[in-house]
Amino acid sequence: MPTHEESNDHPGEHRGAQPEEHAILVRDLRKTFGRGEGRKKALDGLDLTIPRGTVHGILGPNGAGKTTAVRVLTTLLRPDSGRAQVAGFDVTTRPDQVRYRIGLLGQHAALDEELSGRQNLELFGRLYHLGGRGAARRAGELLERFGLADTGSKAVRQYSGGMRRRLDLAASLIMQPEILFLDEPTTGLDPRGRTDVWQAVRSLVGGGTTVLLTTQYLEEADQLADRISVIDGGRRIAEGSADELKALVGADRIDVIVRDGERLAAAAAVVGSATGTGRPATDADRRLISAPVADRMAALAETVRALSAAGIDAEDIALRRPTLDEVFLHLTGHPQETAA
Protein backbone atom coordinates (compact mmCIF):
# COMPACT_ATOMS: atom_id res chain seq x y z
CA MET A 1 0.00 0.00 0.00
CA PRO A 2 1.14 3.55 -0.50
CA THR A 3 3.15 4.80 2.37
CA HIS A 4 3.25 8.20 3.89
CA GLU A 5 6.63 8.45 5.49
CA GLU A 6 7.28 10.12 8.78
CA SER A 7 7.75 13.82 8.40
CA ASN A 8 10.57 14.20 10.88
CA ASP A 9 13.91 13.77 9.12
CA HIS A 10 17.36 14.95 9.98
CA PRO A 11 16.90 18.63 10.59
CA GLY A 12 19.81 20.98 10.12
CA GLU A 13 22.39 21.22 7.42
CA HIS A 14 24.43 18.48 5.90
CA ARG A 15 27.89 19.13 4.62
CA GLY A 16 27.60 16.34 2.12
CA ALA A 17 30.72 14.71 3.53
CA GLN A 18 28.86 11.76 4.95
CA PRO A 19 26.52 10.17 2.47
CA GLU A 20 23.04 11.50 2.99
CA GLU A 21 20.41 8.84 3.05
CA HIS A 22 17.94 10.85 1.02
CA ALA A 23 18.78 12.23 -2.37
CA ILE A 24 15.79 14.54 -2.23
CA LEU A 25 13.81 15.67 0.76
CA VAL A 26 10.85 18.02 0.35
CA ARG A 27 8.62 19.20 3.16
CA ASP A 28 5.52 21.34 2.84
CA LEU A 29 6.78 23.11 -0.25
CA ARG A 30 4.61 25.99 -1.42
CA LYS A 31 4.72 28.26 -4.42
CA THR A 32 2.06 30.64 -5.67
CA PHE A 33 2.24 32.48 -8.97
CA GLY A 34 0.51 35.77 -9.69
CA ARG A 35 -1.55 38.00 -7.47
CA GLY A 36 -5.19 38.70 -6.78
CA GLU A 37 -7.66 37.06 -9.14
CA GLY A 38 -5.02 35.36 -11.24
CA ARG A 39 -3.37 33.68 -8.25
CA LYS A 40 -2.46 30.09 -8.84
CA LYS A 41 -1.10 27.71 -6.25
CA ALA A 42 1.42 25.68 -8.20
CA LEU A 43 2.73 23.87 -5.12
CA ASP A 44 0.43 23.53 -2.16
CA GLY A 45 2.30 21.69 0.57
CA LEU A 46 4.25 19.16 -1.45
CA ASP A 47 6.14 16.41 0.42
CA LEU A 48 8.63 14.08 -1.21
CA THR A 49 11.24 11.68 0.14
CA ILE A 50 13.46 10.07 -2.43
CA PRO A 51 16.15 7.61 -1.32
CA ARG A 52 19.52 7.49 -3.05
CA GLY A 53 19.98 5.31 -6.07
CA THR A 54 16.32 5.04 -6.99
CA VAL A 55 14.18 6.20 -9.87
CA HIS A 56 11.26 8.23 -8.65
CA GLY A 57 8.39 9.06 -10.96
CA ILE A 58 6.18 12.11 -10.55
CA LEU A 59 2.89 11.65 -12.25
CA GLY A 60 0.22 14.26 -12.54
CA PRO A 61 -2.04 16.10 -14.97
CA ASN A 62 -1.04 19.34 -16.65
CA GLY A 63 -0.80 22.10 -14.09
CA ALA A 64 -0.39 19.65 -11.21
CA GLY A 65 2.90 21.31 -10.27
CA LYS A 66 5.37 18.80 -11.72
CA THR A 67 7.52 21.29 -13.59
CA THR A 68 7.31 23.83 -10.77
CA ALA A 69 8.61 21.17 -8.36
CA VAL A 70 11.51 20.37 -10.69
CA ARG A 71 12.34 24.06 -11.12
CA VAL A 72 12.47 24.56 -7.36
CA LEU A 73 14.61 21.46 -6.84
CA THR A 74 17.05 22.50 -9.58
CA THR A 75 17.45 25.99 -8.01
CA LEU A 76 15.75 27.76 -10.92
CA LEU A 77 12.80 28.89 -8.86
CA ARG A 78 12.54 30.09 -5.28
CA PRO A 79 9.76 28.52 -3.22
CA ASP A 80 7.49 30.74 -1.09
CA SER A 81 7.88 28.46 1.91
CA GLY A 82 8.76 24.95 2.91
CA ARG A 83 11.98 22.99 2.79
CA ALA A 84 13.72 21.39 -0.16
CA GLN A 85 17.00 19.54 0.19
CA VAL A 86 18.87 18.02 -2.71
CA ALA A 87 21.94 15.85 -2.08
CA GLY A 88 21.78 17.06 1.52
CA PHE A 89 21.91 20.77 0.67
CA ASP A 90 19.13 23.29 0.93
CA VAL A 91 18.20 24.58 -2.53
CA THR A 92 17.63 28.16 -1.39
CA THR A 93 20.58 28.64 0.96
CA ARG A 94 23.25 26.48 -0.75
CA PRO A 95 22.21 26.53 -4.41
CA ASP A 96 25.76 26.17 -5.77
CA GLN A 97 26.40 22.99 -3.79
CA VAL A 98 23.19 21.63 -5.27
CA ARG A 99 24.13 22.78 -8.78
CA TYR A 100 27.44 20.90 -8.75
CA ARG A 101 25.57 17.68 -7.95
CA ILE A 102 22.59 17.71 -10.26
CA GLY A 103 21.87 17.32 -13.92
CA LEU A 104 18.72 18.66 -15.56
CA LEU A 105 17.07 17.45 -18.70
CA GLY A 106 14.13 19.74 -19.35
CA GLN A 107 11.20 19.44 -21.71
CA HIS A 108 13.06 21.15 -24.53
CA ALA A 109 16.68 20.69 -25.48
CA ALA A 110 18.64 23.47 -23.76
CA LEU A 111 21.52 23.75 -26.18
CA ASP A 112 23.35 26.41 -28.10
CA GLU A 113 21.95 25.81 -31.57
CA GLU A 114 24.74 27.62 -33.38
CA LEU A 115 27.56 25.57 -31.88
CA SER A 116 28.54 21.98 -32.60
CA GLY A 117 27.84 19.19 -30.14
CA ARG A 118 31.44 19.19 -29.00
CA GLN A 119 31.50 22.98 -28.56
CA ASN A 120 28.32 22.80 -26.50
CA LEU A 121 29.74 20.17 -24.16
CA GLU A 122 33.05 22.02 -23.88
CA LEU A 123 31.25 25.27 -23.03
CA PHE A 124 29.21 23.60 -20.31
CA GLY A 125 32.32 21.77 -19.02
CA ARG A 126 34.15 25.09 -18.71
CA LEU A 127 31.19 26.54 -16.85
CA TYR A 128 31.46 23.61 -14.42
CA HIS A 129 35.06 24.75 -13.92
CA LEU A 130 36.67 21.68 -15.41
CA GLY A 131 39.13 23.91 -17.25
CA GLY A 132 39.72 23.93 -21.00
CA ARG A 133 41.52 20.59 -21.13
CA GLY A 134 39.23 18.85 -18.65
CA ALA A 135 36.15 20.10 -20.49
CA ALA A 136 37.54 18.87 -23.82
CA ARG A 137 38.30 15.42 -22.41
CA ARG A 138 34.86 15.10 -20.84
CA ALA A 139 33.18 16.27 -24.06
CA GLY A 140 35.05 13.58 -26.00
CA GLU A 141 34.00 10.84 -23.59
CA LEU A 142 30.35 11.84 -23.66
CA LEU A 143 30.17 12.24 -27.44
CA GLU A 144 31.60 8.74 -27.77
CA ARG A 145 29.20 7.31 -25.21
CA PHE A 146 26.11 8.83 -26.81
CA GLY A 147 27.06 7.92 -30.35
CA LEU A 148 27.70 11.53 -31.39
CA ALA A 149 31.45 11.27 -31.93
CA ASP A 150 31.16 11.52 -35.71
CA THR A 151 28.97 14.63 -35.83
CA GLY A 152 32.07 16.75 -36.43
CA SER A 153 31.50 20.46 -36.61
CA LYS A 154 27.84 20.25 -37.60
CA ALA A 155 25.76 22.84 -35.74
CA VAL A 156 23.17 21.49 -33.32
CA ARG A 157 20.59 23.36 -35.42
CA GLN A 158 21.03 20.63 -38.05
CA TYR A 159 20.65 17.73 -35.60
CA SER A 160 17.66 15.39 -35.65
CA GLY A 161 15.34 15.37 -32.64
CA GLY A 162 16.88 12.17 -31.30
CA MET A 163 20.46 13.45 -31.66
CA ARG A 164 19.51 16.67 -29.93
CA ARG A 165 17.99 14.75 -27.03
CA ARG A 166 21.09 12.58 -26.69
CA LEU A 167 23.34 15.63 -26.67
CA ASP A 168 21.06 17.30 -24.13
CA LEU A 169 21.30 14.22 -21.93
CA ALA A 170 25.09 14.16 -22.37
CA ALA A 171 25.22 17.82 -21.30
CA SER A 172 23.29 17.04 -18.13
CA LEU A 173 25.77 14.27 -17.28
CA ILE A 174 28.98 16.31 -17.55
CA MET A 175 29.45 16.37 -13.80
CA GLN A 176 28.39 12.74 -13.26
CA PRO A 177 25.52 14.11 -11.21
CA GLU A 178 24.36 12.40 -8.07
CA ILE A 179 20.83 13.33 -8.99
CA LEU A 180 19.41 13.66 -12.44
CA PHE A 181 16.15 15.50 -13.05
CA LEU A 182 14.21 14.48 -16.10
CA ASP A 183 11.25 16.73 -16.81
CA GLU A 184 9.07 14.91 -19.31
CA PRO A 185 12.18 13.63 -21.08
CA THR A 186 10.47 11.80 -23.91
CA THR A 187 7.67 14.23 -24.77
CA GLY A 188 7.66 14.64 -28.53
CA LEU A 189 10.09 11.80 -29.23
CA ASP A 190 9.34 8.90 -31.55
CA PRO A 191 9.22 5.39 -30.02
CA ARG A 192 12.84 4.78 -31.00
CA GLY A 193 14.01 7.97 -29.30
CA ARG A 194 11.93 7.11 -26.25
CA THR A 195 13.53 3.68 -25.95
CA ASP A 196 16.97 5.28 -26.26
CA VAL A 197 16.25 7.62 -23.36
CA TRP A 198 14.83 4.81 -21.25
CA GLN A 199 17.94 2.71 -21.85
CA ALA A 200 20.18 5.60 -20.90
CA VAL A 201 18.21 6.15 -17.70
CA ARG A 202 18.45 2.48 -16.76
CA SER A 203 22.20 2.38 -17.25
CA LEU A 204 22.58 5.55 -15.17
CA VAL A 205 20.69 4.07 -12.30
CA GLY A 206 22.93 1.02 -12.56
CA GLY A 207 25.79 3.45 -11.87
CA GLY A 208 24.16 4.76 -8.70
CA THR A 209 22.53 7.96 -9.94
CA THR A 210 19.24 8.96 -8.39
CA VAL A 211 16.67 9.93 -10.98
CA LEU A 212 13.61 12.10 -10.54
CA LEU A 213 11.37 11.76 -13.52
CA THR A 214 8.22 13.68 -14.31
CA THR A 215 6.13 12.25 -17.04
CA GLN A 216 2.76 12.41 -18.66
CA TYR A 217 3.20 8.87 -19.95
CA LEU A 218 1.89 6.42 -17.42
CA GLU A 219 3.73 3.67 -19.24
CA GLU A 220 7.00 5.53 -18.74
CA ALA A 221 6.53 5.74 -14.97
CA ASP A 222 5.52 2.08 -14.97
CA GLN A 223 8.64 1.11 -16.94
CA LEU A 224 11.26 3.16 -15.17
CA ALA A 225 10.24 4.22 -11.72
CA ASP A 226 10.81 2.29 -8.49
CA ARG A 227 8.31 4.52 -6.78
CA ILE A 228 5.74 6.91 -8.11
CA SER A 229 4.24 10.00 -6.49
CA VAL A 230 0.94 11.03 -7.94
CA ILE A 231 0.48 14.76 -7.56
CA ASP A 232 -2.52 16.91 -8.24
CA GLY A 233 -3.18 20.52 -7.32
CA GLY A 234 0.40 20.95 -6.12
CA ARG A 235 0.36 18.24 -3.50
CA ARG A 236 0.97 14.54 -3.32
CA ILE A 237 -2.18 12.51 -3.32
CA ALA A 238 -0.63 9.05 -3.38
CA GLU A 239 2.69 7.32 -3.48
CA GLY A 240 3.96 3.82 -3.93
CA SER A 241 5.38 1.38 -6.43
CA ALA A 242 3.41 0.96 -9.63
CA ASP A 243 2.02 -2.30 -8.25
CA GLU A 244 1.01 -0.69 -4.97
CA LEU A 245 -0.74 2.12 -6.76
CA LYS A 246 -2.56 -0.31 -8.97
CA ALA A 247 -3.67 -2.18 -5.89
CA LEU A 248 -5.21 1.10 -4.68
CA VAL A 249 -7.84 0.98 -7.37
CA GLY A 250 -8.87 -2.33 -6.01
CA ALA A 251 -8.62 -5.88 -7.02
CA ASP A 252 -7.01 -7.46 -10.04
CA ARG A 253 -9.30 -8.10 -12.94
CA ILE A 254 -10.07 -10.96 -15.21
CA ASP A 255 -10.67 -10.06 -18.85
CA VAL A 256 -12.52 -12.46 -21.11
CA ILE A 257 -12.94 -11.95 -24.82
CA VAL A 258 -15.65 -14.13 -26.28
CA ARG A 259 -15.48 -15.47 -29.83
CA ASP A 260 -19.17 -14.88 -30.56
CA GLY A 261 -20.35 -11.34 -29.84
CA GLU A 262 -23.99 -12.53 -29.76
CA ARG A 263 -23.30 -14.49 -26.61
CA LEU A 264 -21.64 -11.64 -24.71
CA ALA A 265 -24.53 -11.20 -22.27
CA ALA A 266 -24.76 -14.92 -21.54
CA ALA A 267 -21.00 -15.12 -21.06
CA ALA A 268 -21.10 -12.09 -18.74
CA ALA A 269 -23.61 -13.86 -16.52
CA VAL A 270 -21.38 -16.95 -16.39
CA VAL A 271 -18.25 -14.89 -15.56
CA GLY A 272 -20.24 -12.94 -12.99
CA SER A 273 -21.31 -16.00 -11.08
CA ALA A 274 -17.90 -17.69 -11.46
CA THR A 275 -16.12 -14.69 -9.90
CA GLY A 276 -18.95 -13.80 -7.53
CA THR A 277 -19.20 -10.23 -8.87
CA GLY A 278 -22.77 -10.27 -10.02
CA ARG A 279 -22.72 -8.19 -13.20
CA PRO A 280 -19.26 -7.60 -14.67
CA ALA A 281 -18.50 -4.71 -17.05
CA THR A 282 -18.85 -5.50 -20.76
CA ASP A 283 -17.58 -3.86 -23.93
CA ALA A 284 -19.59 -5.00 -26.92
CA ASP A 285 -17.19 -3.61 -29.54
CA ARG A 286 -14.28 -5.58 -28.18
CA ARG A 287 -16.50 -8.53 -27.10
CA LEU A 288 -14.87 -8.00 -23.69
CA ILE A 289 -16.02 -8.89 -20.21
CA SER A 290 -14.04 -7.51 -17.28
CA ALA A 291 -14.62 -8.54 -13.68
CA PRO A 292 -12.73 -7.80 -10.47
CA VAL A 293 -11.37 -10.87 -8.69
CA ALA A 294 -10.26 -11.55 -5.16
CA ASP A 295 -8.32 -14.79 -5.50
CA ARG A 296 -6.53 -14.68 -8.85
CA MET A 297 -5.86 -18.33 -9.56
CA ALA A 298 -9.14 -19.66 -8.18
CA ALA A 299 -11.10 -17.12 -10.22
CA LEU A 300 -9.20 -18.02 -13.38
CA ALA A 301 -9.76 -21.76 -12.94
CA GLU A 302 -13.43 -21.29 -12.08
CA THR A 303 -14.06 -18.95 -15.03
CA VAL A 304 -12.45 -21.33 -17.52
CA ARG A 305 -14.44 -24.25 -16.12
CA ALA A 306 -17.78 -22.37 -16.04
CA LEU A 307 -17.42 -21.01 -19.60
CA SER A 308 -16.56 -24.39 -20.94
CA ALA A 309 -19.50 -25.97 -19.06
CA ALA A 310 -21.82 -23.33 -20.60
CA GLY A 311 -20.38 -24.12 -24.03
CA ILE A 312 -19.08 -20.57 -24.58
CA ASP A 313 -15.87 -20.18 -26.61
CA ALA A 314 -13.40 -17.67 -25.25
CA GLU A 315 -10.87 -16.11 -27.58
CA ASP A 316 -8.74 -14.89 -24.72
CA ILE A 317 -8.80 -15.04 -20.96
CA ALA A 318 -6.31 -12.99 -18.96
CA LEU A 319 -5.68 -11.84 -15.45
CA ARG A 320 -4.39 -8.30 -15.18
CA ARG A 321 -3.70 -5.58 -12.72
CA PRO A 322 -5.42 -2.28 -13.31
CA THR A 323 -3.47 0.13 -15.52
CA LEU A 324 -1.97 3.32 -14.13
CA ASP A 325 -4.57 5.14 -16.22
CA GLU A 326 -7.24 3.60 -14.06
CA VAL A 327 -5.23 4.46 -10.96
CA PHE A 328 -5.03 8.01 -12.10
CA LEU A 329 -8.70 8.33 -12.80
CA HIS A 330 -9.47 6.76 -9.46
CA LEU A 331 -7.19 9.10 -7.50
CA THR A 332 -7.80 12.41 -9.18
CA GLY A 333 -11.32 11.96 -10.44
CA HIS A 334 -10.22 13.12 -13.87
CA PRO A 335 -8.39 11.25 -16.62
CA GLN A 336 -4.72 11.90 -17.29
CA GLU A 337 -4.44 14.46 -20.05
CA THR A 338 -2.25 13.42 -22.90
CA ALA A 339 -1.71 16.82 -24.47
CA ALA A 340 1.67 18.37 -23.71
Next chain:
Amino acid sequence: MSTMIVPVSRTRRFLTDSASMTRRGFLHWRRQPGQLVIGLVFPVMMLVMFTYFIGGGMAVEGGGDYSEFLVPGMLALAMAFGLESTMVALTEDINRGVLDRFRAMPIAPSAVLVGRSLLDMINSAAGLLVMLGAGWLIGWRWHGSLAEAAAAIGLLLLLRFAMLWVGIYLGLVAGRPEMVQAVQILIWPVAFLSSAITSPSTMPGWLAALADWNPMSATAGAVRELFANPGWPNDSWAADHTVALSVLWPLVLLAVFFPLALGRYHRLSV
Protein backbone atom coordinates in the same frame (compact mmCIF):
# COMPACT_ATOMS: atom_id res chain seq x y z
CA MET B 1 29.53 7.74 -6.29
CA SER B 2 32.19 10.34 -6.56
CA THR B 3 31.37 13.84 -7.63
CA MET B 4 33.93 15.97 -9.34
CA ILE B 5 33.72 19.20 -7.47
CA VAL B 6 36.26 21.79 -8.37
CA PRO B 7 36.68 24.36 -5.63
CA VAL B 8 36.89 27.80 -7.14
CA SER B 9 37.12 31.12 -5.37
CA ARG B 10 34.38 33.65 -5.93
CA THR B 11 36.53 36.13 -7.83
CA ARG B 12 38.14 33.48 -9.97
CA ARG B 13 34.78 32.00 -10.75
CA PHE B 14 33.41 35.36 -11.80
CA LEU B 15 36.38 35.91 -14.12
CA THR B 16 36.52 32.42 -15.66
CA ASP B 17 32.74 32.23 -16.09
CA SER B 18 32.56 35.62 -17.75
CA ALA B 19 35.47 34.59 -19.98
CA SER B 20 33.70 31.33 -20.88
CA MET B 21 30.61 33.28 -21.82
CA THR B 22 32.60 35.72 -23.94
CA ARG B 23 34.43 32.81 -25.53
CA ARG B 24 31.06 31.36 -26.49
CA GLY B 25 30.34 34.56 -28.40
CA PHE B 26 33.68 34.35 -30.22
CA LEU B 27 32.77 30.81 -31.28
CA HIS B 28 29.49 32.14 -32.66
CA TRP B 29 31.39 34.72 -34.68
CA ARG B 30 33.79 32.13 -36.01
CA ARG B 31 30.99 29.78 -36.96
CA GLN B 32 28.90 32.49 -38.56
CA PRO B 33 31.29 35.09 -39.90
CA GLY B 34 28.56 36.21 -42.33
CA GLN B 35 26.42 37.56 -39.51
CA LEU B 36 29.40 39.31 -37.96
CA VAL B 37 30.26 40.94 -41.29
CA ILE B 38 26.66 42.02 -41.92
CA GLY B 39 26.61 43.59 -38.47
CA LEU B 40 29.76 45.54 -39.28
CA VAL B 41 28.77 46.47 -42.83
CA PHE B 42 25.20 47.60 -42.20
CA PRO B 43 26.15 50.92 -40.53
CA VAL B 44 28.71 51.49 -43.28
CA MET B 45 25.97 50.97 -45.85
CA MET B 46 23.80 53.51 -44.04
CA LEU B 47 26.71 55.94 -44.02
CA VAL B 48 27.28 55.51 -47.75
CA MET B 49 23.55 55.83 -48.50
CA PHE B 50 23.16 59.00 -46.49
CA THR B 51 26.31 60.50 -47.95
CA TYR B 52 25.69 59.81 -51.61
CA PHE B 53 21.93 59.30 -51.98
CA ILE B 54 20.71 61.99 -49.62
CA GLY B 55 23.78 64.03 -48.84
CA GLY B 56 23.66 65.86 -52.17
CA GLY B 57 20.53 67.64 -51.00
CA MET B 58 21.89 68.51 -47.60
CA ALA B 59 23.69 71.71 -46.98
CA VAL B 60 25.38 72.38 -43.70
CA GLU B 61 24.81 75.92 -42.60
CA GLY B 62 28.07 77.79 -42.67
CA GLY B 63 29.29 75.73 -45.63
CA GLY B 64 30.66 72.65 -43.91
CA ASP B 65 30.99 69.32 -45.68
CA TYR B 66 27.94 67.10 -45.04
CA SER B 67 30.02 63.93 -44.68
CA GLU B 68 31.99 65.64 -41.91
CA PHE B 69 28.69 66.42 -40.22
CA LEU B 70 27.23 62.99 -40.90
CA VAL B 71 29.99 60.64 -39.70
CA PRO B 72 29.76 61.58 -35.99
CA GLY B 73 25.97 61.29 -36.20
CA MET B 74 26.19 57.89 -37.83
CA LEU B 75 28.64 56.72 -35.17
CA ALA B 76 26.16 57.71 -32.46
CA LEU B 77 23.33 55.98 -34.33
CA ALA B 78 25.36 52.78 -34.71
CA MET B 79 25.98 52.74 -30.94
CA ALA B 80 22.27 53.15 -30.24
CA PHE B 81 21.21 50.48 -32.71
CA GLY B 82 23.57 48.11 -30.97
CA LEU B 83 20.93 47.50 -28.32
CA GLU B 84 19.09 45.36 -30.85
CA SER B 85 21.79 42.72 -31.12
CA THR B 86 22.13 42.56 -27.34
CA MET B 87 18.41 42.10 -26.98
CA VAL B 88 18.09 39.47 -29.72
CA ALA B 89 20.92 37.36 -28.31
CA LEU B 90 19.40 37.32 -24.82
CA THR B 91 15.90 36.60 -26.06
CA GLU B 92 17.17 33.62 -28.02
CA ASP B 93 18.93 32.20 -24.96
CA ILE B 94 15.75 32.54 -22.94
CA ASN B 95 13.55 30.94 -25.57
CA ARG B 96 15.87 28.03 -26.23
CA GLY B 97 16.18 27.21 -22.54
CA VAL B 98 19.94 27.78 -22.64
CA LEU B 99 19.60 30.46 -19.98
CA ASP B 100 17.90 27.93 -17.69
CA ARG B 101 20.76 25.49 -18.19
CA PHE B 102 23.26 28.21 -17.28
CA ARG B 103 21.21 29.12 -14.23
CA ALA B 104 21.12 25.51 -13.04
CA MET B 105 24.95 25.49 -13.17
CA PRO B 106 27.27 26.63 -10.39
CA ILE B 107 28.39 29.73 -12.26
CA ALA B 108 28.73 33.29 -11.04
CA PRO B 109 25.21 34.72 -11.48
CA SER B 110 26.45 37.89 -13.14
CA ALA B 111 28.70 36.04 -15.61
CA VAL B 112 25.93 35.54 -18.16
CA LEU B 113 25.26 39.29 -18.39
CA VAL B 114 28.86 40.41 -17.97
CA GLY B 115 30.01 37.98 -20.67
CA ARG B 116 27.32 39.33 -22.98
CA SER B 117 28.27 42.97 -22.34
CA LEU B 118 31.99 42.28 -22.83
CA LEU B 119 31.27 40.57 -26.12
CA ASP B 120 29.02 43.33 -27.39
CA MET B 121 31.51 46.00 -26.40
CA ILE B 122 34.27 44.24 -28.34
CA ASN B 123 31.95 43.96 -31.31
CA SER B 124 31.00 47.64 -31.09
CA ALA B 125 34.61 48.77 -30.76
CA ALA B 126 35.40 46.82 -33.94
CA GLY B 127 32.34 48.31 -35.61
CA LEU B 128 33.47 51.78 -34.62
CA LEU B 129 36.89 51.25 -36.20
CA VAL B 130 35.31 49.98 -39.41
CA MET B 131 33.03 53.01 -39.58
CA LEU B 132 35.84 55.44 -38.91
CA GLY B 133 37.77 53.78 -41.76
CA ALA B 134 34.76 54.01 -44.06
CA GLY B 135 34.27 57.64 -43.02
CA TRP B 136 37.85 58.36 -43.87
CA LEU B 137 37.34 56.90 -47.35
CA ILE B 138 34.35 59.14 -48.07
CA GLY B 139 36.23 62.22 -47.05
CA TRP B 140 35.57 62.66 -43.36
CA ARG B 141 38.55 63.95 -41.32
CA TRP B 142 39.04 64.91 -37.74
CA HIS B 143 40.65 68.23 -37.03
CA GLY B 144 41.10 68.12 -33.30
CA SER B 145 43.84 66.69 -31.15
CA LEU B 146 44.50 63.00 -30.62
CA ALA B 147 43.30 63.29 -27.02
CA GLU B 148 40.04 64.84 -28.22
CA ALA B 149 39.59 62.05 -30.76
CA ALA B 150 40.17 59.46 -28.02
CA ALA B 151 37.63 61.27 -25.84
CA ALA B 152 35.11 61.18 -28.71
CA ILE B 153 35.57 57.43 -29.10
CA GLY B 154 35.26 57.05 -25.35
CA LEU B 155 31.95 58.91 -25.36
CA LEU B 156 30.63 56.74 -28.17
CA LEU B 157 31.55 53.56 -26.30
CA LEU B 158 29.97 54.98 -23.16
CA LEU B 159 26.71 55.47 -25.06
CA ARG B 160 26.98 51.92 -26.39
CA PHE B 161 27.57 50.60 -22.88
CA ALA B 162 24.45 52.36 -21.64
CA MET B 163 22.39 51.10 -24.58
CA LEU B 164 23.75 47.62 -23.93
CA TRP B 165 22.16 47.54 -20.51
CA VAL B 166 18.95 48.96 -21.94
CA GLY B 167 19.12 46.04 -24.39
CA ILE B 168 19.78 43.49 -21.66
CA TYR B 169 16.83 44.76 -19.69
CA LEU B 170 14.50 44.82 -22.68
CA GLY B 171 15.69 41.36 -23.75
CA LEU B 172 14.96 39.93 -20.31
CA VAL B 173 11.57 41.64 -20.20
CA ALA B 174 10.58 40.88 -23.78
CA GLY B 175 11.55 37.23 -23.77
CA ARG B 176 9.62 36.81 -26.99
CA PRO B 177 10.63 37.49 -30.61
CA GLU B 178 7.48 39.59 -31.28
CA MET B 179 8.48 42.08 -28.59
CA VAL B 180 11.94 42.26 -30.09
CA GLN B 181 10.40 43.24 -33.42
CA ALA B 182 8.38 45.99 -31.79
CA VAL B 183 11.54 47.47 -30.25
CA GLN B 184 13.40 47.10 -33.55
CA ILE B 185 10.76 49.23 -35.24
CA LEU B 186 10.42 51.78 -32.43
CA ILE B 187 14.12 52.45 -32.26
CA TRP B 188 14.07 54.09 -35.70
CA PRO B 189 11.96 57.14 -34.87
CA VAL B 190 13.72 57.50 -31.53
CA ALA B 191 17.14 57.37 -33.18
CA PHE B 192 16.23 59.71 -36.03
CA LEU B 193 14.56 62.26 -33.78
CA SER B 194 18.02 63.64 -33.06
CA SER B 195 20.75 65.72 -34.54
CA ALA B 196 22.47 62.59 -35.86
CA ILE B 197 21.49 63.13 -39.51
CA THR B 198 20.11 66.60 -39.76
CA SER B 199 19.65 69.70 -37.69
CA PRO B 200 16.73 69.75 -35.25
CA SER B 201 16.21 73.36 -36.37
CA THR B 202 14.65 71.95 -39.56
CA MET B 203 11.99 70.15 -37.48
CA PRO B 204 8.71 71.54 -36.06
CA GLY B 205 9.39 73.37 -32.81
CA TRP B 206 8.20 70.78 -30.28
CA LEU B 207 9.96 67.95 -32.12
CA ALA B 208 13.11 70.02 -32.27
CA ALA B 209 13.06 70.38 -28.50
CA LEU B 210 12.73 66.62 -28.10
CA ALA B 211 15.51 66.05 -30.60
CA ASP B 212 17.80 68.50 -28.82
CA TRP B 213 17.45 66.53 -25.61
CA ASN B 214 17.83 63.11 -27.21
CA PRO B 215 20.87 61.28 -25.80
CA MET B 216 21.95 60.57 -29.35
CA SER B 217 22.00 64.30 -30.14
CA ALA B 218 24.19 64.83 -27.10
CA THR B 219 26.73 62.22 -28.16
CA ALA B 220 26.60 63.20 -31.84
CA GLY B 221 27.09 66.86 -30.93
CA ALA B 222 29.88 66.13 -28.46
CA VAL B 223 31.69 63.91 -30.98
CA ARG B 224 31.41 66.66 -33.62
CA GLU B 225 32.88 69.12 -31.18
CA LEU B 226 35.76 66.83 -30.18
CA PHE B 227 36.54 65.86 -33.79
CA ALA B 228 36.15 69.55 -34.69
CA ASN B 229 33.59 68.65 -37.33
CA PRO B 230 30.92 71.14 -38.40
CA GLY B 231 27.56 71.24 -36.67
CA TRP B 232 24.46 73.26 -37.32
CA PRO B 233 24.35 76.36 -35.21
CA ASN B 234 21.77 75.82 -32.51
CA ASP B 235 21.09 78.10 -29.62
CA SER B 236 19.28 75.65 -27.34
CA TRP B 237 20.78 74.98 -23.94
CA ALA B 238 21.09 71.26 -24.68
CA ALA B 239 22.97 71.93 -27.91
CA ASP B 240 25.38 74.19 -26.07
CA HIS B 241 26.24 71.55 -23.50
CA THR B 242 26.57 68.43 -25.63
CA VAL B 243 29.77 67.17 -24.01
CA ALA B 244 28.35 67.38 -20.50
CA LEU B 245 25.09 65.80 -21.64
CA SER B 246 26.89 63.04 -23.57
CA VAL B 247 28.48 61.98 -20.29
CA LEU B 248 25.40 62.56 -18.19
CA TRP B 249 22.82 60.81 -20.39
CA PRO B 250 24.56 57.41 -20.55
CA LEU B 251 25.20 57.59 -16.81
CA VAL B 252 21.52 58.27 -16.19
CA LEU B 253 20.53 55.39 -18.48
CA LEU B 254 22.98 53.12 -16.68
CA ALA B 255 21.75 54.25 -13.27
CA VAL B 256 18.24 53.26 -14.33
CA PHE B 257 18.75 50.18 -16.48
CA PHE B 258 21.75 48.48 -14.85
CA PRO B 259 19.87 47.81 -11.58
CA LEU B 260 16.67 47.09 -13.50
CA ALA B 261 18.47 44.47 -15.61
CA LEU B 262 20.16 42.82 -12.63
CA GLY B 263 16.88 42.87 -10.71
CA ARG B 264 15.08 41.34 -13.64
CA TYR B 265 17.73 38.63 -13.93
CA HIS B 266 17.31 37.76 -10.27
CA ARG B 267 13.54 37.83 -10.63
CA LEU B 268 13.79 35.00 -13.16
CA SER B 269 13.78 32.73 -10.12
CA VAL B 270 10.73 34.32 -8.49
